[in-house]
Amino acid sequence: xxxxxxxxxxxxxxKTTKIDQVDFNNIDFGRIFTDxxxxxxFKDGKWQTPKIMPYQPMTIDPSARVFHYGQAxxxxxxxxxxxxxKVWLFRPEENHARINKSAARLAIPEFPKDYFFNGLHTxxxxxxxxxxxxxxxSLYIRPFVIATEPAISASPASxxxxxxxxxxxxxxxxxxxxxxxxxxFSRSADGGVGFAxxxxxxxxxxxxxxxxxxxxxxxxxxxxxxxxxxxxxxGTMNVFFRVNDTLITAPTNDRILDGITRKSIIQLAKxxxxxxxxxxxxxxxxxDAARNGSLKEIxxxxxxxxxxxxxxxxxAEEVFELPNIEDSFASIFKEKLLNIQHNLSEDLHNWRQxxx
Amino acid sequence: xxxxxxxxxxxxxxKTTKIDQVDFNNIDFGRIFTDxxxxxxFKDGKWQTPKIMPYQPMTIDPSARVFHYGQAxxxxxxxxxxxxxKVWLFRPEENHARINKSAARLAIPEFPKDYFFNGLHTxxxxxxxxxxxxxxxSLYIRPFVIATEPAISASPASxxxxxxxxxxxxxxxxxxxxxxxxxxFSRSADGGVGFAxxxxxxxxxxxxxxxxxxxxxxxxxxxxxxxxxxxxxxGTMNVFFRVNDTLITAPTNDRILDGITRKSIIQLAKxxxxxxxxxxxxxxxxxDAARNGSLKEIxxxxxxxxxxxxxxxxxAEEVFELPNIEDSFASIFKEKLLNIQHNLSEDLHNWRQxxx
Numbered sequence: 001x002x003x004x005x006x007x008x009x010x011x012x013x014x015k016t017t018k019i020d021q022v023d024f025n026n027i028d029f030g031r032i033f034t035d036x037x038x039x040x041x042f043k044d045g046k047w048q049t050p051k052i053m054p055y056q057p058m059t060i061d062p063s064a065r066v067f068h069y070g071q072a073x074x075x076x077x078x079x080x081x082x083x084x085x086k087v088w089l090f091r092p093e094e095n096h097a098r099i100n101k102s103a104a105r106l107a108i109p110e111f112p113k114d115y116f117f118n119g120l121h122t123x124x125x126x127x128x129x130x131x132x133x134x135x136x137x138s139l140y141i142r143p144f145v146i147a148t149e150p151a152i153s154a155s156p157a158s159x160x161x162x163x164x165x166x167x168x169x170x171x172x173x174x175x176x177x178x179x180x181x182x183x184x185f186s187r188s189a190d191g192g193v194g195f196a197x198x199x200x201x202x203x204x205x206x207x208x209x210x211x212x213x214x215x216x217x218x219x220x221x222x223x224x225x226x227x228x229x230x231x232x233x234x235g236t237m238n239v240f241f242r243v244n245d246t247l248i249t250a251p252t253n254d255r256i257l258d259g260i261t262r263k264s265i266i267q268l269a270k271x272x273x274x275x276x277x278x279x280x281x282x283x284x285x286x287x288d289a290a291r292n293g294s295l296k297e298i299x300x301x302x303x304x305x306x307x308x309x310x311x312x313x314x315x316a317e318e319v320f321e322l323p324n325i326e327d328s329f330a331s332i333f334k335e336k337l338l339n340i341q342h343n344l345s346e347d348l349h350n351w352r353q354x355x356x
Numbered sequence: 357x358x359x360x361x362x363x364x365x366x367x368x369x370x371k372t373t374k375i376d377q378v379d380f381n382n383i384d385f386g387r388i389f390t391d392x393x394x395x396x397x398f399k400d401g402k403w404q405t406p407k408i409m410p411y412q413p414m415t416i417d418p419s420a421r422v423f424h425y426g427q428a429x430x431x432x433x434x435x436x437x438x439x440x441x442k443v444w445l446f447r448p449e450e451n452h453a454r455i456n457k458s459a460a461r462l463a464i465p466e467f468p469k470d471y472f473f474n475g476l477h478t479x480x481x482x483x484x485x486x487x488x489x490x491x492x493x494s495l496y497i498r499p500f501v502i503a504t505e506p507a508i509s510a511s512p513a514s515x516x517x518x519x520x521x522x523x524x525x526x527x528x529x530x531x532x533x534x535x536x537x538x539x540x541f542s543r544s545a546d547g548g549v550g551f552a553x554x555x556x557x558x559x560x561x562x563x564x565x566x567x568x569x570x571x572x573x574x575x576x577x578x579x580x581x582x583x584x585x586x587x588x589x590x591g592t593m594n595v596f597f598r599v600n601d602t603l604i605t606a607p608t609n610d611r612i613l614d615g616i617t618r619k620s621i622i623q624l625a626k627x628x629x630x631x632x633x634x635x636x637x638x639x640x641x642x643x644d645a646a647r648n649g650s651l652k653e654i655x656x657x658x659x660x661x662x663x664x665x666x667x668x669x670x671x672a673e674e675v676f677e678l679p680n681i682e683d684s685f686a687s688i689f690k691e692k693l694l695n696i697q698h699n700l701s702e703d704l705h706n707w708r709q710x711x712x
Contacts, residue, residue: 030419030508037418059413062393062521063386067502070426070555071562107562142508146423147559152386152498152523154592154660156562165418167508182547189545189581191538193560199426200556203503204549206427206463206512225545226582236510304510 004050006118009038013126014054022168024132029304030140030167034127038119038164041148042109047162050119052126055165061150065157071147072199073102076303078138078169079124079355081131082343087124087355090341092117094260099143102196107156108145115162116143123164124355130168135338140169140304169304176311177300179234180217181283182208183316186225187235187255194255205235217314219300223283224255231281237300237308238262242329243289244296246275261301265333267349272336274329283315290320297322299330307334360406362474365394369482370410378524380488385660386496386523390483394475394520397504398465403518406475408482411521417506421513427503428555429458432659434494434525435480435711437487438699443480443711446697448473450616455499458552463512464501471518472499479520480711486524491694496525496660525660532667533656535590536573537639538564539672542581543591543611550611561591573670575656579639580611587637593656593664594618598685599645600652602631617657621689623705628692630685639671646676653678655686663690 014035022032033055040050066072075095080088096117100110120141124131131139143164147157185208187201188194194201205220212220221239224230232250233239238259241248247269252258269276289295290313298310309330312321339345343352370391378388389411396406422428431451436444452473456466476497480487487495499520503513541564543557544550550557561576568576577595580586588606589595594615597604603625608614625632645651646669654666665686668677695701699708 028507028509031506033419055418057415057417059415061413062411062519063389063498063523066423066555067428067500068430068498068555069558069562070428071559072423072426074424105563106559107566142419142424144423150387151384152521153384154558156566163418165508167419184547186545186547189542189548191540191542191581191584192545193556198556198559199422199424200549200554200559202425202510203427203462203554203556206425207461210463210512225547228547 004115004118006122008049009118009122010049010051011122012051012053019129024137024168027168027170029169032167034130034139034166034168036123036126038123040111040115040119040162042160042162043158047109047112047115050115052119052123060148063150063152065147065149065151068152069147069154070198070200071106071108071157072144073099073106073108074142074144074197074199075099077141077143078303078341079131079141080138080341080343081133083133085133086343087128087131088341088343089353089355091260091264091351092120092353095143098197098258099145102198103145105193105196106198108147108160111145111162119164121355123166127166128355130166132168135342136170138169140167142167176309177218178216178312179219179221179310180212180215181221181231181313181315182223183228185220187222187232189225190254192254195252195257197257202235209235215314221313229282229284231283231286232256234300237302237305239298239300240265240329241281241286241298242296244294246277247329248277248279248281250281251278259302261303261306261337264337264351265301268333268336271348287315287318287320290322295322296325297328297330306337360471360474362478364405365474365478366405366407367478368407368409375485380493380524383524383526385525388523390486390495390522390524392479392482394479396467396471396475396518398516398518399514403465403468403471406471408475408479416504419506419508421503421505421507424508425503425510426554426556427462427464427513428500429455429462429464430498430500430553430555431455433497433499434659434697435487435497436494436697436699437489439489441489442699443484443487444697444699445709445711447616447620447707448476448709451499454553454614455501458554459501461549461552462554464503464516467501467518475520477711479522483522484711486522488524491698492526494525496523498523532665533574534572534668535575535577535666536568536571537577537587537669537671538579539584541576543578543588545581546610548610551608551613553613558591565591571670577669585638585640587639587642588612590656593658593661595654595656596621596685597637597642597654598652600650602633603685604633604635604637606637607634615658617659617662617693620693620707621657624689624692627704643671643674643676646678651678652681653684653686662693
């Protein structure tokens with residue numbers, strides 16, 4: 001693949017900034033975008049010269065394949081500002097590797113690493129005032145690729161657009177989350193695209209999640225489509241169970257997203273001598289553990305959600321309320337993660353990357 | 357829901373027509389569009405006044421949820437012109453019902469029937485010169501809905517766009533098709549969205565289909581994700597098997613699209629006293645039937661493909677070539693269907709609808 005330096009990105013600066021219109025203390029997730037966006041088109045068999053331009057609507061044909069066949073993948077990342085004003089990314093190489101893994105599964109061309117990182121750093125430098133310091137503040141970064149070729153035959157497109165847009169963020173879920181364990185609906189099949197951050201995986205969850213919301217649950221924890229006996233993930237989060245002092249989470253496979261927060265928590269648990277078991281987790285064992293009191297906590301983990309404690313779950317019309325505990329694993333891991341992300345603690349595994 | 361008559365559609369006519377630039381004898385499927393398109397936006401909790409305007413690119417925010425979460429469903433229909441110049445649709449009520457069924461599964465608001473039919477008929481009247489008479493000619497019609505709300509939180513959008521675009525068409529697959537029976541990859545899960553014409557279902561098939569193409573197969577016939585022992589559908593077509601003189605096809609369920617061509621063939625078979633079995637079809641029985649000579653034919657059926665004879669299949673690295681037979685069911689049903697669609701034969705079941 002061709003190589004590109006930051007200097008070769010075509011930059012059109014915004015004439016004015018929108019930043020003064022934003023109340024950073026009251027931010028609805030994903031509705032406000034920074035002054036610039038990164039755009040790179042794929043055509044004639046290769047990625048073209050990338051551009052950074054003022055954030056703006058784009059023009060696209062109604063026959064663009066993304067609208068008809070869902071060829072679209074994305075990533076979720078965050079940038080954090082430390083007290084000295086430096087801006088940091090968290091394990092961004094993992095996001096780049098994963099968007100290409102997602103892309104390959106959807107027959108989308110991979111995006112070159114140097115384009116990705118030069119584009120990302122150049123964009124974040126232009127919009128660095130949008131990254132606010134302080135715990136809980138971050139800039140949510142959304143790289144994504146869509147099929148733009150104007151042709152509605154059901155086959156892979158020959159034209160794509162890779163973009164990065166950025167949105168200032170607070171925590172995604174506020175308060176504790178109540179979840180429903182899926183008994184009928186499924187998120188993904190063996191041999192399917194569940195492991196990919198494919199756009200279609202998300203829309204498929206909205207209706208079952210709406211039904212759960214009507215019952216008072218914010219999220220669904222998906223179970224395996226074959227038997228509905230094993231717990232998998234929550235769609236926007238991987239899920240961890242603490243039974244006594246052991247942390248348990250499902251292994252990744254072709255149905256479950258290989259979450260970066262998930263794997264960071266597994267590493268942090270090991271670093272802190274907490275027993276971690278990565279194995280199939282049955283609905284039955286979690287219900288049994290809830291009944292006998294050994295289930296201490298459940299929490300979700302993901303870039304947008306960070307760590308989201310779960311206060312109750314329902315399965316087979318039985319509701320299990322979880323105890324309030326002190327020194328929860330959820331709170332310990334959240335603090336450790338945020339401290340690393342905000343450059344407040346040592347970075348043993350070289351997870352931070354400074355934006356320069 | 358509110359009601360709307362054709363007169364209330366806002367119509368902006370194209371100043372010129374593109375029709376003279378089109379070589380109707382050499383048409384690549386889905387790349388050429390007629391002079392007009394139908395557009396109706398959903399916001400503030402309701403569908404707004406529909407518009408017909410010159411076919412053109414549209415402006416959409418990069419944060420529109422369709423790009424990120426795949427909230428998009430569509431339909432495929434065709435219009436046919438008879439020798440008297442009248443234009444006909446085939447079972448369009450089924451398309452309207454199905455797009456709403458697909459929409460409901462993806463938490464997209466349903467589109468009112470009167471909007472759908474008034475829009476469709478008004479659009480086709482404007483562009484009726486694009487429907488060419490003669491067997492094999494048709495106008496492919498693509499109604500679709502996309503989530504347009506500019507906000508990247510993972511939840512159903514509050515704004516959508518419903519559109520109809522039209523593209524002149526010849527047959528979709530030319531020549532016979534060789535297929536691979538899926539052994540590893542899957543199209544959909546129990547409890548998933550396989551029954552819906554959801555955009556994401558299609559992108560998920562592109563990579564496995566590319567791998568099949570590298571082996572010399574144009575299509576994959578999907579098997580159930582749990583066991584890969586039962587044959588389901590081909591992604592853009594339902595699949596029929598003829599064993600001796602019995603026609604067999606899989607029942608629809610939440611993994612398989614309820615194809616309109618499929619159900620029409622089942623009815624035509626009944627009308628013509630051909631035995632039809634709608635039941636699970638195992639890979640094993642089809643391989644056994646191929647070996648003992650009782651498997652006479654396999655064909656795919658769908659709106660775009662009409663009826664597509666399959667000349668060979670591969671499973672577990674074993675290739676089965678199908679015989680060339682005279683008076684194949686595929687050719688019989690294709691002729692009967694096309695004759696009904698083109699107003700050349702009696703329409704026993706009131707499948708035709710004239711465009712007025």
